Amino acid sequence: MGFAIETDGLTKVYGELKALDGVSLKIPEGDCFGLLGPNGAGKTTLIRILTTLIRPTSGTARLNSFDVVGDSSEVRQKIGVVPQAMTSDLDLTGYEIMDIYARFYEMSKNERRGRIDELLEMVGLKDRAKDLVATYSGGMRRRLEIARGLVHKPSILILDEPTIGLDPQSRHVVWDLLGNFRKQDRLTILLTTHYMEEAESLCDHVAIIDYGKIVALDTVEGLKKQIPKKDVVELTVAGVDLEEASKWASTVDTVTSVAVKDDRLIVSTDNGANAIPALVEGIKKTGGHLSRVLLKQQTLEDVFIHFTGRPIREEEAKKVSYLLGAGVPTKWGR
Ligand SMILES: Nc1ncnc2c1ncn2[C@@H]1O[C@H](COP(=O)(O)OP(=O)(O)OP(=O)(O)O)[C@@H](O)[C@H]1O
Ligand SMILES: [Mg+2]
Missing domain, CATH: 3.30.70.100 (Alpha-Beta Plaits)
Structure with missing residues (x-):
């Protein structure tokens, strides 16, 4: 079995700050891989490199053997992305958003219709397809964005904090959805999260990232055994x-x-x-x-504390993530 994602010595430097510091990862095809880390650990930076939005300062990253810098358009075909902040346009209907994305990928009219109906059904939004996104709840919007990320049948789905800010019930709905998509489409999933419970219930492998470095990487059980x-x-x-x-x-x-x-x-x-x-x-x-x-029983939280010396503070995380989520303010430059 090959690797869906391979990074080698991936580093991103902003001035004095090493946002990512020599990250080497191998994520097998079909895996659900969780990246767990506190605010500013470098999670979004890694995601932005893997999704071709920014270039690494040094090191390499390959997705399905395509290089994020040299083969960026191939990489974009292979991945579906759900960014940290909600990015679905409020002035459009759920169906319109799906259709626009499908057109980006040059899907034919028939292909688009079938795929969009299927996805909206799976995320429980078929009845709301013709309503404006402005009328959706946060959980519904998130589900739409996951469906949107899958419209072109990517082989790798990358989600940055997929359930941040959602109530516990909506969070569980999203987990179930991801589980189902995984089974149906044999997807590789990479997600970042602050929630121990999320990593624990969804992921086969978890890497703990702190100050731009991977400090631990194993199965959830394996990590627990390490402490x-x-x-x-x-x-x-x-x-x-x-x-x-x-x-x-x-x-x-x-x-x-x-x-x-x-x-x-x-x-x-x-x-x-x-x-x-x-x-x-x-x-x-x-x-x-x-x-x-x-x-x-030992939780992933204990593991996190063991490796980073501090707990993850979820509430604080939420606030900061809303601010940073939509991307980096342009005055910071890229
Ligand atoms: N464009 C930029 N210019 C300067 N510093 C940046 C830039 N982008 C990110 N950083 C810094 O890099 C570090 C990692 O940020 P990143 O957004 O990757 O963290 P994160 O793990 O996603 O955090 P959060 O949990 O809050 O989303 C932070 O210290 C951040 O301030
Ligand atoms: Mg982030």
Whole structure:
């Protein structure tokens, strides 16, 4: 199997700032690849290079073996793009927007009609096709933009923060959609996101990017394995000496450490599901009473903190992204 996207030492410099710093990636065909990083990490810069909007300062990028600089028109045929900010024209209807894009790709009238109907149906906008986009909700607009990105049957779909600013329900609708398109069209998907949940539920592979560099790259499970202390089990206990209990609990198989906090034992373990029965049994034996057991499994958020030293702040991300999303203000130059 070939690679849909290959970058080698990709670097973009703005004055003193290295927005991208030697990014080398290989994304297999059919993969859903997530790029996770905080504000200013370089996600949009990478996307803009891959979608031929800006040129790298150094390094190379190939999509389906076409070079983003040397073969930019071939690259544009192969990719569908959903930019960070909403870019669908409010004064047009959903159908008109789809039709204009299809014409850009020189699709025939018959081809256009069939494909547009099919896509609008899939994104649940068939009934609203003749309404102005101004009357759409944010979620509907996003769905239209995903359909728009797919009109010419690209083999690679590139989305920059596809669900930023959407309510949780619309976000789930978008996830389902992407999953369906992937199955039907055997698409390769590259997306950037601030949302751990998004990367976790959609992506086969995730790269964490920080200060223009890839700091970790693996499957979601693989990333989780790379950081120590996998699960935390919290047991709320009465009727036993907790200090005593913490001593034997630390001898239970897979347990790596135990702390006492108020009326709780906080148990770190390599395998929460395995440790729980032994912990519960042990507390019963010593005559303790258990009122609550909580298993906190490791999330991608933990992985992110491990690699970057800070959490992703989603709300802050949202505000900044609205400002920057439509592209870089022209006074900054390209
Ligand atoms: N045209 C430009 N001129 C100067 N600096 C730029 C330009 N474009 C981007 N930058 C800087 O490059 C860095 C990376 O920006 P980029 O937009 O790629 O980040 P991002 O990961 O997409 O962030 P966000 O999550 O906020 O969308 C930032 O420090 C940004 O200010
Ligand atoms: Mg961005």
